[in-house]
Amino acid sequence: MLNCLVDLPAGRGSRRQRSGAALGADFGARGLNLLAAAVIAVLAPVTGYVGAETYLHYGLQQHLAATAELVVQRIDGSIDRASANLRTLAASPDDVCGPQARDRLRLLVFNSPVLKEVAVFGPDDRIRCSNNVDIMQMQTIGTMQPTSQQDIFLSIAVVPPTDRRVLRVIMRRDRQQAFGGLIPVELFVPSTMIRTGETGLGVQIEAGESVRMISEGFEGAENSGKDTRGAATSRRYPVRVLVAASGQVWRQAHSHVYLIAIAIAGAFGLLIAWLIVLNARRRGDDPIAGMQRALDRGEFIPYYQPIVDIDTGRICGCEVLVRWRKADGQMIPPGSFIGEAERSGFIFPLTLSLMRQAAAELGPSYATRPSLKCGFNLCAAHFQDDKIVDDVQEIFQRSQMHLSQVLLEVTERDALPDMDTARNIIASLQAMGVRVALDDVGTGHGGMSYLLKLGVDVMKIDKLFIDALGAERQSTAIVDSLIDLAAHLNMDVVAEGVETFAQVEALRRRGVRQAQGYVFSPPLPGSSFVQLVEAMEPAVTDSQPVKKALRG
Numbered sequence: 001m002l003n004c005l006v007d008l009p010a011g012r013g014s015r016r017q018r019s020g021a022a023l024g025a026d027f028g029a030r031g032l033n034l035l036a037a038a039v040i041a042v043l044a045p046v047t048g049y050v051g052a053e054t055y056l057h058y059g060l061q062q063h064l065a066a067t068a069e070l071v072v073q074r075i076d077g078s079i080d081r082a083s084a085n086l087r088t089l090a091a092s093p094d095d096v097c098g099p100q101a102r103d104r105l106r107l108l109v110f111n112s113p114v115l116k117e118v119a120v121f122g123p124d125d126r127i128r129c130s131n132n133v134d135i136m137q138m139q140t141i142g143t144m145q146p147t148s149q150q151d152i153f154l155s156i157a158v159v160p161p162t163d164r165r166v167l168r169v170i171m172r173r174d175r176q177q178a179f180g181g182l183i184p185v186e187l188f189v190p191s192t193m194i195r196t197g198e199t200g201l202g203v204q205i206e207a208g209e210s211v212r213m214i215s216e217g218f219e220g221a222e223n224s225g226k227d228t229r230g231a232a233t234s235r236r237y238p239v240r241v242l243v244a245a246s247g248q249v250w251r252q253a254h255s256h257v258y259l260i261a262i263a264i265a266g267a268f269g270l271l272i273a274w275l276i277v278l279n280a281r282r283r284g285d286d287p288i289a290g291m292q293r294a295l296d297r298g299e300f301i302p303y304y305q306p307i308v309d310i311d312t313g314r315i316c317g318c319e320v321l322v323r324w325r326k327a328d329g330q331m332i333p334p335g336s337f338i339g340e341a342e343r344s345g346f347i348f349p350l351t352l353s354l355m356r357q358a359a360a361e362l363g364p365s366y367a368t369r370p371s372l373k374c375g376f377n378l379c380a381a382h383f384q385d386d387k388i389v390d391d392v393q394e395i396f397q398r399s400q401m402h403l404s405q406v407l408l409e410v411t412e413r414d415a416l417p418d419m420d421t422a423r424n425i426i427a428s429l430q431a432m433g434v435r436v437a438l439d440d441v442g443t444g445h446g447g448m449s450y451l452l453k454l455g456v457d458v459m460k461i462d463k464l465f466i467d468a469l470g471a472e473r474q475s476t477a478i479v480d481s482l483i484d485l486a487a488h489l490n491m492d493v494v495a496e497g498v499e500t501f502a503q504v505e506a507l508r509r510r511g512v513r514q515a516q517g518y519v520f521s522p523p524l525p526g527s528s529f530v531q532l533v534e535a536m537e538p539a540v541t542d543s544q545p546v547k548k549a550l551r552g
């Protein structure tokens, strides 16, 4: 009658059976991980390239600043030496422009490591004599710059015939006489920089505000970008140095840095990507982690199989049977994962989740139908720790489904390691008003002892015996004696797996009141079961009978 509500499931699942589909990889999460791994693998070399760029940029800036400082030091040293040479000349008692003046000046230039030309100036600052006739036409550019030494002045001069610029150091002895020496720019520039084509470096030296001299290659380097400059200023002389470099030439000269950075970052990226894939695979292969994620996403849902009073045809309750509804809609039966859940302990959070969901889903209908019961499957481990007592109380005390409507099923298929603890837990549950059933009776470890010692309220006879009812003499006899025993122990009986009307008849003849099975209905989704209950079972509106019934 009821099985028109949903399609019949394929069949009764084995509890220990494990399905590859259920425990397999979570493809959504794995896909994301693979995508992340691919992105990292692609981005890593790009990061390496950007890193090399940044490294070379800052490296070049530091190099230019250090070079500018070096050039300033050389200039300071050269001016010091030139000043000392000129002072020696000024200290001469003879007239330096007298006979053999040129030889004397040439000897001075020869002995000086810095001076390339020397001249003696008269009161009108005109050259009186020099070691080289060419510099007689030398022109000063800009003004003479005073220095921290009172008698020493600096300027930049242009020397014919090549018009090259040189640094001129003047030592003024008195108003009548001054001595000048020329220092070429090349002397300040490190030898590697002179081959500007290789390094892309150039130097500009300023003596005073706007008077400059530059080394070969400076302009080309200067034009290649503002950020490729380094500057330094002398603390002793009015000299400022600017070093420029062509970033392009610099990068070309350091192309190996790109190769190394891209190779290292690429290898690192591949390693990370590989670790992500490995981790994703490991996580995907870990059934417990997969189930935990599924629980967090609410993929474990309760289905409800109606239990029917075969005398009246009314619904007396249901059994909660878990289903794993995957994100893609695939429905996994409990036989595929319950065994793993029980072995790993995942069964504890799973059971509590089902209880909470059932209480929320059925609570409103159950609140006005106090005779309805809701059975939950527990495993042997639940009866070894009395935490289940607190959990059940905590969940149902605050729900519309009353504790007296809760039926907890302990299966006989699994051995209970500690009968005394199990008995105490069952007693504590019963003290709260919860009823306890022994499930799968006749199939498992317990035999008579579970029925006699555990003190359960309900006996659920396994489908195995119901199938054989009337057809097999031995099984029929077992069912008869189980029903007899239940009556003696004051237990209710529920027949499981009832598939035919003949079985219903046979059970009714034997006085069995309650049954569940495909002949009535398969396990139903929550909304269908609620619809069924509300259509079949009238709600009790008067609160007094409800309260009385709920108190039991």
Ligand SMILES: Nc1nc2c(ncn2[C@@H]2O[C@@H]3COP(=O)(O)O[C@H]4[C@@H](O)[C@H](n5cnc6c(=O)[nH]c(N)nc65)O[C@@H]4COP(=O)(O)O[C@H]3[C@H]2O)c(=O)[nH]1
Pocket (backbone or CB within 6 Å): 009, 011, 012, 013, 014, 015, 305, 320, 321, 322, 333, 334, 335, 338, 347, 351, 354, 377, 378, 379, 411, 439, 440, 496, 497, 498, 499, 516, 517, 518, 519, 523
């Ligand atoms: N062929 C046939 N099968 C019928 C018929 N009527 C009911 N069944 C199926 O028989 C099983 C009855 O549950 P069970 O014996 O407690 O056996 C359950 C129970 O031991 C376990 N299980 C299900 N849900 C839970 C749960 O929430 N917790 C625990 N610990 N175990 C659960 O998984 C087992 C299998 O559950 P299901 O696949 O839902 O299979 C259910 C139900 O769908 C019928 O007329 N014919």
